[in-house]
Amino acid sequence: MNLIEFLKEKQLSILFHLLSLLIISCIFYLYNENGSLVIVINLISLFFFFIPLGIEYYQLKKYYDEIKNISKQIKEKTYIADIVEEPPFFSGKLFYNILKEATKDMNDCIFSLKNSQRDYNDYIELWVHEIKTPITALKLILSNHKTTENILIQEEILKIEGYVEQTLYYARSSTLNQDYRIETFTLETVVDLAIKSLSLSIIRANGNIHKDNLDLKVTSDSKWIVFILKQLIDNAIKYRHSSLKISFIAKKLENGTLLLISDNGIGIAAADIERIFNRGFTGTNGRNYVKSTGMGLYICKILSQKLGLQIGVDSQENIGTILKIYFPDKLKIFQ
Incomplete structure (x- = not known):
């Protein structure tokens, strides 16, 4: 957030305040009040209007800059509501509480999906290992009865074995860091x-x-x-x-x-x-x-x-x- 954007957001409040000062000045003028007094009153009014505005801008800028910096530093953006502190201003607190609830719901959903994905991958790996047993048995049976037909069948079984292996490696690709051995x-x-x-x-x-x-x-x-x-x-x-x-x-x-x-x-x-x-x-x-x-x-x-x-x-x-x-x-x- 920069100052120009903040002032644009507050332009309606600023406009009405300036309009109120103009009306007050006109009233003083109609009653023939001292012009210097009118100027002093307007300056005091402007001072006490813009000082709180400046403090509000400083709080907002500091808070949102902190959120932006944290967002750049963390990879898991869904944890940002757990890291940033609750803001000191009311509108920010309201937004912060809503964001925290929404983030919790989203993280719960992500956790549930990850568990489901893990269970699915575990099932696929188990299925692959189980299916390898009858495939190996078929290969042994065919190797002991070498006929033209059996050689063709054995070739098709090799294709099945290849697709099964492809399934296993695809399932494991998302958890490669848990199943690798680096060597030369x-x-x-x-x-x-x-x-x-x-x-x-x-x-x-x-x-x-x-x-x-x-x-x-x-x-x-x-x-x-x-x-x-x-x-x-x-x-x-x-x-x-x-x-x-x-x-x-x-x-x-x-x-x-x-x-x-x-x-x-x-x-x-x-x-x-x-x-x-x-x-x-x-x-x-x-x-x-x-x-x-x-x-x-x-x-x-x-x-x-x-x-x-x-x-x-x-x-x-x-x-x-x-x-x-x-x-x-x-x-x-x-x-």
Whole structure:
């Protein structure tokens, strides 16, 4: 609040006070009173009018400036009513009490929603762990009876397993700071784990894998990186031309390490490039080639950001796609 705004708010009171002084002056003039006396009376009246106004302005400005400063400093704005003190002026007290009640109701609602979300996430995690048991049993049964039909069934079960895993990681993405283990490892370690997990699908796609310079070390959560790589490999398999060709190349940069995952697939339309990491976005390829949920790359983006990594894409239609993951040397997680 500045002085001009305060005076504009009080302009009606000021106008009526000045009008009253004018009327009083006219009355004194009609009764032939001394002009100097009229001036002195007006000055005294103005003095005792503007002094309380100045005090009120000082109180208001001090109080609202304090609220603005507190609001800038705290992240949880809903706690501001619990931090600021009750104002000394009546109108402020009324507003303060209303704000405090409204804030309490809002915080109660937020607390209830967070509890519901936590319960839901706990249920999803429990469901995922429970569903893995019959999936593993089916895989064992099929592996012991290798027929053409069973191999096809096993491939579909792997897809189910992939979607279940995607559900688990999405549920955990909001509580990543409670479920992470930061360590240093080579890129070859996580790339090999991701490839091994999807080996059957890669073989079915006649996959040709090229690796280069993956002995470079990075610092992150290996489990979450494997999941991200699996999502990228799975996309390369889905959107391949015929036989899959995929390469993993690492480069050491000045302040970090860059991992490039390249494929020879159908590429991404130029109009879709900017939106492929958006939640639920399937794009032209997702509609025309395979059924897509539009969640895989979205989850990869969320996890990368929370792990302090950067993920990007370059692509040309009918030529291929390059996914880039940047691992900074100085890791800043959960931003």
